[in-house]
Amino acid sequence: MKGVLLVNLGSPDSPTPKDVKPYLDEFLMDGRVIDAPKWLRTILVRGIILQTRPKKSAAAYQKIWWDSGSPLIVISERFLKKVRSQTELPVALGMRYGSGSIEEGLEQLRAQGVDEVLLVPLYPHYAMSSYETVVVDALEVQAQKFPDMQITTLPAFYRNPGYVKVLSDSIKDHLKDFEYDHILFSYHGIPERHIRKSDPTRFHCKIDGKCCSTNSVAHHTCYRHQCYDTTALITEALGLPEDKVSSSFQSRLAGDPWLKPYTDYEFKRLAEEGKTRLAVITPAFVSDCLETLEEIAMEGKEDFLEAGGTAYMHIPCLNDRDDWVALMGQWIDQWEKTGSLPV
Template structure:
């Protein structure tokens, strides 16, 4: 019998808040052709010639506001998930990060050192995107072919519309919603519009009505559709009308056209529209990180209040909630079963 194991993969984080460590992390992250999809020369010119000259110092200051005694929130939370999951399954569970350490190679090596030959790899992203799920799978395959050719890997697919995930997310949100709120904002991580076109196998995407078409083959690769679908299903579980919800996209970089509406601009405009009490959630993330704890919970709050809002309530990610660990376990077990069917 081949020994099986689980590898949980998240985005990654600098190893410290030192500027040089943040710069090293950003270089690996932004030089990924799935993140900034320019040709290498132009990507290097942008990242190493412009962005890395100023951004690391600013990002280091931001990381300092969310860093814990244990380290990076994203890494720490992923470790908590791993430890809780390990108590529920009888096979090895390790973690890997797409960028920085512990790397995907490090995670696979730890499993192989325990005799594992078949791995369920779980990219911890609910929705599919070129810069998240796709780059994780590509990197894992690159590492497997180069260093572990005898290892088989089965990948957990995006779970944006799975009942077990939607129920888990809706229950978590419901418990944390304030008693009084005018709107619930769903802020998803943004991507450049061209990424949506690039991942569309049918090449028919118009970033308009195609997201609502039934049985559209593009949907399994369309980040925009999947964000809308997650929102729709969660609202249904919460019993909230679409009029009570706001969808926006955060964390844009550069001057290219990114998915709209933008979260920062939306937050600054809500007060003038009569929305004084806001709850906000970030369902593109399962673990709180810089983009939720600083960009939304701190900067977003300031933007909303400056725009005339009065009450801002950030709803944390699923993090290491027991119900989320149960979802992770179920999704992994489904992929473990497929090994037995081959």
């Protein structure tokens, strides 16, 4: 029997240092998030980061926490409920980190008689620290706990025509009453070395301004290329002037070089160049979370206005939009009836 497992990032159980600390420990100790040797990762995470970061992160979570719980969890559960209405197949939800794990999701499906699972990482783009870690963890759990279960993984869907249309329509809907002079596509940041590590050719990804526009098999696992491709596809779909669109990367740790340009630097640059009415979209996420609601919607607005901007709009993620739900239902239906997956 077939079934579906939707997987999102996860969240602390509460916006308190006590609950944020174990969540951050699980997240940051993932070798695909901080890809240092385990001994060094342990020193960095447990010896340094977790001594101060939980308190700071808890304060950030408190700013965006809803009465009903973590926004990412609440949104994911709403999405789950709506997707279930689109199919007769059993559908469960798992989180890569924190409560409601991938293992728990697979156990829910097995209890309903499922032995063939469509794994849906809720990330449009391929990256070691998001899409890949979900797939690897799911396959490890399957091998250890569910050996008779077969898993098929939905590929990264950043350029799927249906997804491009849904995202374009969402942007258009939110911009209809906002007169902007620039749109910034702000993507989750990752270290540059992750791009090189994900390159199957071991030589294509030079991050030199040319490799992302030069055709290569490396693009199948190149987060940077896929992000820029998303911006180009949406720009074309909406007929946006290219001089009113740019891309940047948010969230980074000190030390190693991360993907550039940095979003916070772009806020200042755009304002200083006279782009004073800014709309910001965060296409690396399908569900609003700490990184979109606090870092972009709150801190980003403050940074941009302090730099001289006059108007700022954060465009929400797709969350549980009906057209996004319907598209997921179509993908599930295609897999159920034909065994094929969307491209």
